[in-house]
Amino acid sequence: MTDSVIDLGVLRHGPDPDPSPRPPRAHGRQLRAALVALLALLTLAAAGAPPPRQVVLTLPVRPGADVLVDGDLFVVIEPTSTPSSQQRRLAAYRLPGGEPAWQMPLSGEARYWGIFPLGGLLMLTGYEIGPQGRDTTTIALDRATGAYRWQQPGSASKLVDGNLLLSSGGESEPSVLRAVDPCCGTVRWQLPATTAEISPHETARGIDRLIFSPPTGPVEVRDATTGVVLTRSDLRPADGGRFGLQVMDDLLLALDRGSGTVTAYGLDQLDRRWIRPNVNVDFALDCGLVLCLRTGSNRLQALDPATGEVRWSSSRWGWAWGHEDRLLANVLGRGDSSDRFVVLDALTGQEVADLGRWDLYELSQGGRLVGTRKHPDGGVLVGEVDVLAGEVRVLDVLRDATGECQVISYHLLCSGPSGTYRLWQLPV
Structure with missing residues (x-):
């Protein structure tokens, strides 16, 4: 097996377009393009010597470029200066x-770009973070x-029926959702602007449902391919306070941090499937066989997803x-640029390996x-x-590399x- 290295010249790569304090979910998210976690390796001695390297190639990449890869295409988005304006190529x-x-020439302006293929198209989404929040633009190219x-x-984002879900607004502005045909951008359905928090239910083929949680009123589950309401229910706490929602596989978790x-x-x-009282939850994590809760006391709890009972903490x-049946977990601690990781038995929490x-x-979704x-050396x-x-x-x-790596x-x-x-x- 051989490998290839391409010398890209000088390049400044910006941060991830959607930085998040949480690790990526097991099912992944859109673009969230460039999503990256930290991990560890266990043992290196028995693996043998690395394969020989091929000739280094040089590609024209200017300072300030964004680099994207799709299959056998290496795509460079770079700024080009003109006397009257700046335009990206x-x-x-x-x-x-x-x-x-x-x-x-690139017809949109943005600070960060993400890319994913869809049939014979390349979908580019540009992110511009400003004082009013995040502006996004999607461009379809052959x-x-x-x-x-x-x-x-x-x-x-991809929908399970092959269409695209376009989401704009959010944060300090109302959200607008519409589904479009990727071939030509024709709108299939569109919903009025809403102040509801919107959570997608993602599958390996794309998003199939959308959960709307308005400031007041019932929670709605909608079909992502039609926008039609499938079910609704008032899940607000008895005191009428705000609560957070998280989608975990076939469960919807309501996190009432007040009580x-x-x-x-x-x-x-x-x-309603179960209730777990007296737990100050920051957020939940999909841990496969168990449901993980990250608590305000810096503890990781593993629950039985069917009953809510604590398996270990x-x-x-x-x-x-x-x-x-395994969990990959990072060890709490400070003082190092990289996290230390271990492998745990999911049902018992017992440490299996120190990595x-x-x-x-993560190379691809899951x-x-x-x-x-x-x-x-x-x-x-x-x-x-x-x-x-x-x-x-x-x-x-990689003998010539000095660090600052990322997967594309x-x-x-x-x-x-x-x-x-x-x-x-x-290597494949």
């Missing part, structure tokens, strides 16, 4: 060789030629992610986990984490000497 190159595919198809306000109560409802009928772990301190990246850390060590086995397979040592699709982008960046294709 979009250029695509074929991987692994770096041959030019197409280029075009993947083969870069030809412009359509552009509309809002960020795009310290967590109530679970079935997502289909909003029927610990103050050692900060976050957790479910992997079948050390590394940075982790997919492979790749970790990096600086090699003691220089460069960056890259390995693939197997949570179920509690071990890691070494993929390579199935490629690893790391900074190199003299401000350069290099793109490494991860």
Whole structure:
């Protein structure tokens, strides 16, 4: 097996367009494009030597560029200055060789960009964070030629029927939702502006339901492909106070932080399943076989999702992610740039393996986990984490990399000497 490295020249990559204090959910979220968690690797000695490296290629990337990858396309969004204005240029190159595919001026202005493929299209969503909140724009391009198809306000998410959900507003402004045909941007349905908090229910094929929680009035579950209300119920606490909602698989959790109560409802009928009193919950995490609650006392509680009973509780772990009958958890502590991670038995909380301190990246929704850390002899060590086995397979040592890595699709982008960046294709 061989790998390829592309020298990208000088590049400044901005932060994730939607930074969040929480780790990514097991089912992932849109663009949330560039979503990154931290992880660790267990043992490296038995994995053998890394494969030989191919010739380094150079691509024209200017300072201030945004880099995106979709399959065999390497896409660069870079600023180009003109006497009267500044306009960004979009250029695509074929991987692994770096041959030019197409280029075009970008018709939208944004600070951060995310990308995902949909059929024969590339969907680009631009984010501009201002004093009034976040403005978003979605542009549809022909993947083969870069030809412009359509552009509309809002960020795009896939629906289970193949259409797109565009969401604009939110935060300090009312939210507007509409579903559009990706081929041409034709509106399939649209809802009036609302001040309700909106939570999607995501599946492997896309979003199938939307949960609306207005400041006053009943909670509604809507069909995401039609916008039609499927069920509604008043879930407000007895004192009429505000509460938060989180979607966890087939459950809807109502978090009443005033009384310290967590109530679970079935997502289909909003029927009450169980109540857990006397718990100050910051948020919930989907931990596979168990439901994890992160409490205000810095404890991680694992509940039986069917009954709400506590299976185990610990103050050692900060976050957790479910992997079948195992959990990947990080260890609470400070003083290091990377988190230390362990593997736990999901049902008992017993520690199965200590994975050390590394940075982790999820290659795809619910997919492979790749970790990096600086090699003691220089460069960056890259390995693939197997949570179920509690071990890691070494993929390579990037001798020319100095750190600051990130995953873009199935490629690893790391900074190199003299401000350069290099793109490494991860083995399949």
